[in-house]
Amino acid sequence: MRLLADLHTHTVASGHAFSTVTELAGAAAQRGLELIAVTDHGPAVPGGAHLWHFWNMKVVPSVLGGVRILKGCEANPCADSANGMDLPDEMLAMLDFVAVGIHPECGFDGRDRLRNTEALLRIVANPFVDMITHPGNEDEFPVDLDAVVSAAVQHNVILELNNYSFDPRSGRHTSYEREREFAEAARDAGASIAINSDAHFHMLVGHFENALSVAEEIGFPEDRIVNRDAASVLGFLTAKRERPRLDAGGEW
Ligand SMILES: [Zn+2]
Ligand SMILES: [Zn+2]
Numbered sequence: 001m002r003l004l005a006d007l008h009t010h011t012v013a014s015g016h017a018f019s020t021v022t023e024l025a026g027a028a029a030q031r032g033l034e035l036i037a038v039t040d041h042g043p044a045v046p047g048g049a050h051l052w053h054f055w056n057m058k059v060v061p062s063v064l065g066g067v068r069i070l071k072g073c074e075a076n077p078c079a080d081s082a083n084g085m086d087l088p089d090e091m092l093a094m095l096d097f098v099a100v101g102i103h104p105e106c107g108f109d110g111r112d113r114l115r116n117t118e119a120l121l122r123i124v125a126n127p128f129v130d131m132i133t134h135p136g137n138e139d140e141f142p143v144d145l146d147a148v149v150s151a152a153v154q155h156n157v158i159l160e161l162n163n164y165s166f167d168p169r170s171g172r173h174t175s176y177e178r179e180r181e182f183a184e185a186a187r188d189a190g191a192s193i194a195i196n197s198d199a200h201f202h203m204l205v206g207h208f209e210n211a212l213s214v215a216e217e218i219g220f221p222e223d224r225i226v227n228r229d230a231a232s233v234l235g236f237l238t239a240k241r242e243r244p245r246l247d248a249g250g251e252w
Helices: 021-030 051-059 089-094 113-124 145-155 173-189 209-217 230-240
Strands: 005-009 035-041 067-075 097-100 158-162 193-196
Touching (some): 005 067, 005 193, 005 230, 021 067, 035 051, 035 230, 051 067, 051 089, 067 089, 067 230, 145 173, 158 209, 173 209, 193 209
Parallel strands (some): 005 035, 035 067, 067 097, 158 193
């Protein structure tokens, strides 16, 4: 199976990634992708993007060099904010795509399964949230797998099968088995998944091999892999809620 969309990529605005939007789009075009979501880290991550970064994504073209660009974020759970995240609902409402994941040094480093699960359940129930990133990160941020999967089904939120989690360079690669268990639970519960690169450098955009082979091994139904192509992504997102800035920035 070939996937033509990558819903998790980072630019220099994340503070520890090394390419621009233009470079990501160029690499995506070269690999034959139709769509990428630019999902820089929210402000809770050390060096993460400021609120103004997300507000001003309206200047980024919605199509760049033939590749559809979703202006998105990878927000973080945040204990002391109104919506439980480091970006307010007003900001999330403006974005084309809202991913959320737990990261080091953002207030959840204690390996507290109950606390992590409660934070994620609240976030999954937020109508602006589209995807939970790397939920199978058992060694760093354990969660109650069944609770998160069934909430994701209930609220129509995508669970990510993150290709970089299987890369020995990743801090998450020791949770390989748990990533697989998450994918199996998602398969059995009827959840939607996305298989993404989590590229922090443009040459990694569209690399899905490890995660894709897990999905194929466990027989994950293709029609529930949201990032099959641009049409499947845009269909999923626009059915979920209005995307007021989807065409902002025009075609370049
Ligand atoms: Zn990162
Ligand atoms: Zn992440």
